[in-house]
Amino acid sequence: MSEIIKLDNSDSCFITANVTNSHNDAVAFEMKFAKDITISQLKSKLEIITGGSASTMKVELYKGDSYVTSLSNNDAKLGFYINCDGLRIHVVDSFVSFGFDNEKVEKFELSKDQYEQKTNSVRNFLKQNKIGKYNEEEMKQMEEKRREQAEEMQKRADLCILNSRCQVTVPGNPTRRGTIKYNGELEGKNGIFIGVQYDEPLGKNNGSVNGKVYFVCPPNYGGFVSPLSVEVGDFPPEDFDDEL
CATH class of the missing domain: 2.30.30.190 (CAP Gly-rich-like domain)
Structure with missing residues (x-):
C-alpha cells in the first residue's frame, strides 16, 4: 500500500486495523472498531469507507500480505476474529467473483454529477473529513512547497555552466x-x-x-x-x- 490515512477515533475496548478495498488497494484507512460489534455491523461501517455494499461484500483478514481468515459469520463479534492491533481488513465486493463475462454484461456507470450526489461514496467520505486533496490548506502548502523547490532547482541549475x-x-x-x-x-x-x-x-x-x-x-x-x-x-x- 502506498498511502495510509489515519482517522482519530480513540476509545477503550477498540482494535485498530487498516482497511483496504479490492478496487483501490493503494489507499489504506487506519481505523478503530469496537470489539463487541458484529461482523454484520462492521460491514455497514465499511460501506462508508470502501463504497461497497454490506449485503454483497466479502471481508477478509490479513497480517501484512499474509491471509489469516475470512470474517464470514455475520453474527460473530469482531473481537472473536481480532484481538490485537495492526491487522488489515480487506473488503472484496462479491459480484467481482461471480464469473460474469465482463465483455457481455452491460456496465452500470454513474455520471460525474450523480456520483457527486452520493452520500456513501469514498469521495464524499474524503470530502466530509477533509482528507488528501480535499484539505484545501494542506494542498496549498504542498503546492507552495513544490513551487519553492522548483524555483530553487532552476536557480541552482542556472549556476551549472558547462565546463565549470x-x-x-x-x-x-x-x-x-x-x-x-x-x-x-x-x-x-x-x-x-x-x-x-x-x-x-x-x-x-x-x-x-x-x-x-x-x-x-x-x-x-x-x-x-x-x-x-x-x-x-x-x-x-x-x-x-x-x-x-
Missing part, C-alpha cells in the same frame, strides 16, 4: 569532484539533470543513459545528478597519486 568545475554531494555516496558536461532534461525522466565527468571512476556511466549520448567520457566517470547536489566553484582535481 564542481563538487557533487549525494547522500550515501562520497563527495566527488568533476567537470560539468551537461545541463538539461533526460529522455523519459522529469526535471533538470546535471551531467558530470568525475575526476575518479566513481560514476555510473560514460555520459550515456538508456543508449542516448548526452556527453562523452570514459566508462564509470560519468553521472547525472540533481542541481541541488551540485556546488559550482574552484575545485581543482585532487592529487590522488600522493595518497598512500
Whole structure:
C-alpha cells in the first residue's frame, strides 16, 4: 500500500486495523472498531469507507500480505476474529467473483454529477473529513512547497555552466569532484539533470543513459545528478597519486 490515512477515533475496548478495498488497494484507512460489534455491523461501517455494499461484500483478514481468515459469520463479534492491533481488513465486493463475462454484461456507470450526489461514496467520505486533496490548506502548502523547490532547482541549475568545475554531494555516496558536461532534461525522466565527468571512476556511466549520448567520457566517470547536489566553484582535481 502506498498511502495510509489515519482517522482519530480513540476509545477503550477498540482494535485498530487498516482497511483496504479490492478496487483501490493503494489507499489504506487506519481505523478503530469496537470489539463487541458484529461482523454484520462492521460491514455497514465499511460501506462508508470502501463504497461497497454490506449485503454483497466479502471481508477478509490479513497480517501484512499474509491471509489469516475470512470474517464470514455475520453474527460473530469482531473481537472473536481480532484481538490485537495492526491487522488489515480487506473488503472484496462479491459480484467481482461471480464469473460474469465482463465483455457481455452491460456496465452500470454513474455520471460525474450523480456520483457527486452520493452520500456513501469514498469521495464524499474524503470530502466530509477533509482528507488528501480535499484539505484545501494542506494542498496549498504542498503546492507552495513544490513551487519553492522548483524555483530553487532552476536557480541552482542556472549556476551549472558547462565546463565549470564542481563538487557533487549525494547522500550515501562520497563527495566527488568533476567537470560539468551537461545541463538539461533526460529522455523519459522529469526535471533538470546535471551531467558530470568525475575526476575518479566513481560514476555510473560514460555520459550515456538508456543508449542516448548526452556527453562523452570514459566508462564509470560519468553521472547525472540533481542541481541541488551540485556546488559550482574552484575545485581543482585532487592529487590522488600522493595518497598512500
